[in-house]
Amino acid sequence: MQIGKTKEDVFEVLADAIHKYKKNKRRFPIIDKIADELVQYEVNTRYIREIFDNPEEELPKQDQRLVCLFMESFSQLSGIKGIDPTIYYTPDEIKSCRLYSGAIEREEVLTLPYTFQNATQLTHNTYLVQISCKEITQLSDGQVLHYNLETQREPRHVKRIEGIRKIPRVYYQNIAEMTELLLEDKLVPSTLVFNAAVGTSDEGTELNYNPRERTLTVNKGTILDNLDGYHRQKAAMRALTVNPDLEFVFPLIIGNYTVSEARHYVGQLGKATPISESRVQELIAEKHSAEIIRQLELDSDLKNRISRTEENIHNTSYLVYYSTLADAIDNNFSPKSKLEATKISKNLVEFFNYLIGSFPEEFIINVNETRERSYINRDFMFAGYVKLAKRMFDENIELDNIEKIIKSIDFNKNTSPFKEGTLYKKAPKRVIEHTEDYFAELDLRKIIEEME
Known part of the structure; x- marks a missing residue:
């Protein structure tokens, strides 16, 4: 720590800053934004939500490298003064934080192998199942569901202490609107697409399909990348925090692609015919x-x-x-x-x-x-x-x-x-x-x- 500073000082100023931020009834989308910034460190989104809900209790529990990373992102995104991590941490400590990986904690929360019921095989490496908002949240919190910057379209580039960082390009207004529709049970189900990335399973193959039982098992160690539906994933997770009993179900295609195949798939999605903003507003207009x-x-x-x-x-x-x-x-x-x-x-x-x-x-x-x-x-x-x-x-x-x-x-x-x-x-x-x-x-x- 910097001379005259302690971990307890960090906990206190960070907790005060969080409460100051929440006074204006704000919580989202900053949680999502912090999660997106820390995606490269495989930070469990659940920890960010817990820190926001109860900072005094949760901050001392977390790995101090995570606290430092959280502090940096929160400082940058909230604009609140006095919580710049360079005030409290030495350059070497900040450098050490860059080595943090949430994957180290995976053994405690890993949800794989996981079996989907009522699965249908579409091609030799593509399957159709259903997934609930609860399952989406559990897979995300369990560090199974990922956002792969190598296969996604147009990541954002932001300047941070260590230099330029790539983060997901997220449209938070879209997430907010979809969250509302989910809570009202008015969101039209649309198909999500996940990729069980080739070469990530601990068991040789990422997926096991049983045609007799119509089950699809995602094997241990497999990394599921969200190829299409990241905003819907975030909306599902957000809606579930408001209504834990939410039972909305999405159709889900699970593929077993290489990185190049996944990129090709996302490229095909990018060629879809766009709809004008006016028409979109007309189609989804809702009551106040x-x-x-x-x-x-x-x-x-x-x-x-x-x-x-x-x-x-x-x-x-x-x-x-x-x-x-x-x-x-x-x-x-x-x-x-x-x-x-x-x-x-x-x-x-x-x-x-x-x-x-x-x-x-x-x-x-x-x-x-x-x-x-x-x-x-x-x-x-x-x-x-x-x-x-x-x-x-x-x-x-x-x-x-x-x-x-x-x-x-x-x-x-x-x-x-x-x-x-x-x-x-x-x-x-x-x-x-x-x-x-x-x-x-x-x-x-x-x-x-x-x-x-």
């Missing part, structure tokens, strides 16, 4: 309600309580279906721009924090027991709550009155004015409309006055 719900999932007490499937949420901790919430937001707020959506997000986050925080027994602690006797935490009721939120904002009613308003409503299943909605699936449209009408007709100021 998606961004609002994303903020609710990130910042409100609805986190992990919004179901993205239409499967029965009875006996689960989910409170509302994504579609119910999205339709209610569109019907009541009709956001026309991202700026407007941001303002609505802030208001709804605050509203639902007041609502759920005022009734933790019904919304958090005893969700399913409450459902048996009350409508208060049923899916269709959230259409009414969004209507209530809109009215409170429009009529300048303070949110601390939510508890009074909700307590004035009869949610009891035997005496409630609400129409019956089945407990085992999403309520029909007529029930949702009836609920919205009920909240639209409430005399809010009279209720508040009477409940004083």
